[in-house]
Amino acid sequence: MGLLDRLTGRTSSGDPLADDLRAVLSADRVRMDGAERALMAKDASVFGGGVAGPTCFPTSTAEVQAIMRVAAEHDSPIVPRGAGTGLAGGAIPLGAPIVISLQKMNRILDVDEANRVAWVEPGVINLDLSNQLRPRGFHFAPDPSSQSVCTLGGNVANNSGGPHCLAYGVTDAHILAVEVVLPDGEVVMLGGIDAEPSGLDLRGAFVGGEGTLGIATRIAVRLTKNPPAVRTLLLSFASVRDAAQTVSDVIAAGIVPAALEVMDQRITVAVENFVGAGYPTDAAAVLLAEIEGLDAGVDIDAGRIDEIGRANGATEVRRAQSDEERELLWKGRKTAFGAIAQMAPDYYLHDTVVPRSALADVLEQVYEIADRHDVVVMNVFHAGDGNLHPLLLFDAREQGTLDRVHAAGAEILRASLDAGGVLSGEHGVGVEKQRFMGELFTDADMGHQNRLRRGFDPVCRSNPGKVLPEGHSCADIQQLRAVPTGVWG
Amino acid sequence: MSSLAVADPVLLDFAADVGPEGRVAVAGGRTRWGLGGELRSDTRVLAAPTGIVAYAASEMTVQVRAGTPVAELDAALAEHGQRCALPARGGTVGGAVAVGENVVDQLGRGRLRDAVLQVRYVSAEGDVVTGGGPVVKNVTGYNLPKLMTGSLGTLGLLVELILRTNPIPAASRWLAAEDVDPAAVEAALYAPGAVLWDGATTWVLLEGHGPDLASESNKLASFGVFTEVDGPPELPPHRWSLTPEEAADFSRGAFVSSIGVGTVWADSAQKSLPDGPGVAAVAARIKKNFDPTGRLNPGRTAGC
Amino acid sequence: MDLKLDPDDLNSCVQCGLCLPHCPTFRVTGDETRSPRGRIQLMREVQEGAPVTLEVQEAFDTCVQCRACEPACPSSVPYGHLMEQTRESLAAEGKTAPWRQRLAFRPLAMPRMLRLGSSFLAVAARARLVPRRFGVPRDLPIRRARHTTSGDDVYLFTGCVMDAWQRDVHIAGQRVIEAAGFGVTPTGDVAPCCGALQAHAGLTDHTRALAEQMMAALSVDQRPILVDSAGCGAAMKDYGHLLGTPEAEVFAARVFDIQEWLADHVDALPNVTPLDLRVAVQDPCHLRHVQRVHLATRTVLAPFVRELVELDDDGLCCGAGGAFSVLQPELAGDIRDRKVAAIDRATPDVVASANPGCSMHLAAGGVPTEHPMTLVARALGVL
The missing domain is CATH 1.10.1060.10 (Alpha-helical ferredoxin)
Incomplete structure (x- = not known):
């Protein structure tokens, strides 16, 4: 916008798409400037190459629908965006799409205790929801490490996990219904708050769709009762293998803790520097185990985990003595990824799942692979689910480092698949793992996934270029990337 | 990649039976045969292959062919102190997943659809297709297991599943009392396996560690006189899907409500409402994408 | 660039x-x-x-x-x-930092002119000649009590705008320290301004000059320098980084927030009947996030009021931000709305804020505020 336009209050940008968007929102909620677009081109992942179109800040379902209709008229792709904390590049805009930020749709609409459900808008922060619910005796169970930032809409798109999903299940077990603006502009309610909504489980298919199936504008989340008793144990081990074996043995013993998290020594040192929670920095690995339930049972299970840990050579078993101590331990675990910037300016956080009995073997391979590629690796992971998060540290300014990091990452993925695992436990595929999809699925398998996608979005309007690899429709990345960019593009 | 292709000859033989043409359906125990409309009479009806393929008790997962009776699976799991979320009513594993109904003690065992980790089905083209994955946590790609669960075989014919299992609690006990407020009972307990109510009697399934059962029983005593019973009551034949609040307020004929869940078993059928036009359009597109000629379970529609 | x-x-x-x-x-x-x-x-x-x-x-x-x-x-x-x-x-x-902003900051380092101007402003505010959005209190003092030195145990930094607008807080703070048995030297015009607002605006050269002026005036001995404005205290504790000299490091180490320092001497204060008030503590950002000594406010206040309550907004800013509320009134208002909602949920009689900017900004939003030192001094009956 030129000075003259500013002075005269004219809002024409010379861009028909932006003009039409401004007509359905308001001028101040459609941003076309370079600064905004530069920031919208990124999320929390290491992936670049995004190019954002106009950024919109709708405040209602009707506005999202209006944006979607403008997109359809202009045949423009769209990408929904929550807090931009994704690590697989799922929110990176490809094909200069309209970026639809759901940040301003951040109201908790209704807490319905009788039906054990809360209706929320997609921009509500995960932790804010639980903080609001907790005094009423409930919480929202999925607790990704980014829970203080990430939004429910993002959780739905990624089918997010978190440490406490071991006992409670990931996001899709906690979403009862979703109001969705489909890529053609239709507004539909998927699922319902009744016990067994009839018809195809389109709600279940939508959760985890990574923004490619439409935009969630209202979400019915299940309320989980707060546990009457919680026990938190911190076990120290002289080797990562001992910690991993303890995890396998706990699960095999029929105990289902609320969370079983392992951190290796390197990450424990970084975390301890940040939170000062009293994590033992001399242990090769620590296991954070949490048991939730009724008073007597949590003590029984804590005692059994203690025994299993000691049988596997635990050098120390500490029990959190207060809520403060417990919260500090968890703060350490949940800020682990950020804390590593103390050690290197860049990191690449992987996310694979292996059978729990294969944890120790795969971890050994992870260290070996990283060594061979001359990359520093740290491990912090949801051990109870077999969900590994190898963290590769590097400095992108060093020539050639990123290539080594990607090579090591690819080998780690293959080691996980060889052990009978999968590509992602909670971060999703995004742009990160498309090229590996063919190592887990046949063409026919992926073709069927595409059938699901096209059922929601026959024209590939929503978040194109994600999830399915090139060669499948809606995934022609080269073409999506061939959008001209200028300064601030 | 050929190395990923399903190699189990049993599954491949079944796929060959299904073939690429002709109307076809699979019968399990026929316990819910009438759901979704009447099958066209000129449909070939097959039986899915049977057998437990792999049971990793320490992983709490089981790989089982769709034709396996749920009772057989339950027996195998029980040997290792485990159970699953499939209802045992005389049917098959594949039938249970295709129908998607939950067990009566859903609060304890979880929802069926949350237990389906991987599906293998024969597509309308006659290929064996895999969706999901063998581990307990997985967000790799689109969620075909969810789409297949409850789809009544209209998108693909289930041939093999990987299911999540759970440990059988150390102790469990069914209790019943007259004239107590079932919703208040359910709210007061931390994790009951089930709370059922027929308008007069409230049944409660307590599960967990022995000492916790004792303290939860004490809590119940403040509501009324609970006595131990053998199990849940006989359930009326028709299944209603209501909100928990509606289920706790049900009053039509003979019924049993699942409190905190919303399922009601009643002596009359629930009047089902058709999907809205938007949802119906998505469902129709998906059906067309998966089964363009309409050869799978013709006559049936998921949700009728 | x-x-x-x-x-x-x-x-x-x-x-x-x-x-x-x-x-x-x-x-x-x-x-x-x-x-x-x-x-x-x-x-x-x-x-x-x-x-x-x-x-x-x-x-x-x-x-x-x-x-x-x-x-x-x-x-x-x-x-x-x-x-x-x-x-x-x-x-x-x-x-x-356009010229008018530079010009506006200039009087901060000129105490007499600032006080004179403030008195005019006070008259104007009472006559309702100042637009409400500037957040100038209607009860700005036209005259102020004189500073008096009571001893040489500690300095009390008096600063610029706060000395002109809220000198009563300095006096309350001084009386409380005296009640704990220490003699106080108010710094007055020898150290007119900490330079915080200038640093926030990027006018760091001004800040450096003011820092050097203050260090020269207050370095005859090594006694603690107490500050009752969280923003000033944070700026003065940062002199080491600002000037990058060992002298500045030493000086910065002598700077304490007044509550921070008193928390270690709270036992020396007399036992009195607490004020019959439910007090919500609002943590100024520069106390909580920069100095990170906000817990001291609770230690100091607790014995002197009936009840302390915490806000549930995780210490989010109130929107005052030094000159921010004047430069970005709309944003500052939106931020304040959130804070006011959190205060309403806590249902206090009064909000204790240890920063003059925060308390004026909140007061302009209709929230009754007092400095923690004023509350303690009232409880002690030394005002």
């Missing part, structure tokens, strides 16, 4: 986004250009040659500099310093 930012500092941000909910401007706008992560990215882009457009300038100008992002940051990104340096570099290019 070269913002003269330390590349290692810039690179320490890994874009995890954990800062976002702690940023007041992001909270009320949901806009990444109004967030620490976004602003750091824009710094990088500018540093690498992108032009400083109007929107980039706005992204930087709208930062309150509350620094709540710093304790939230697991990578310990020195955001406050990055933003101050950015503003300094932009100011040097004439891109920010």
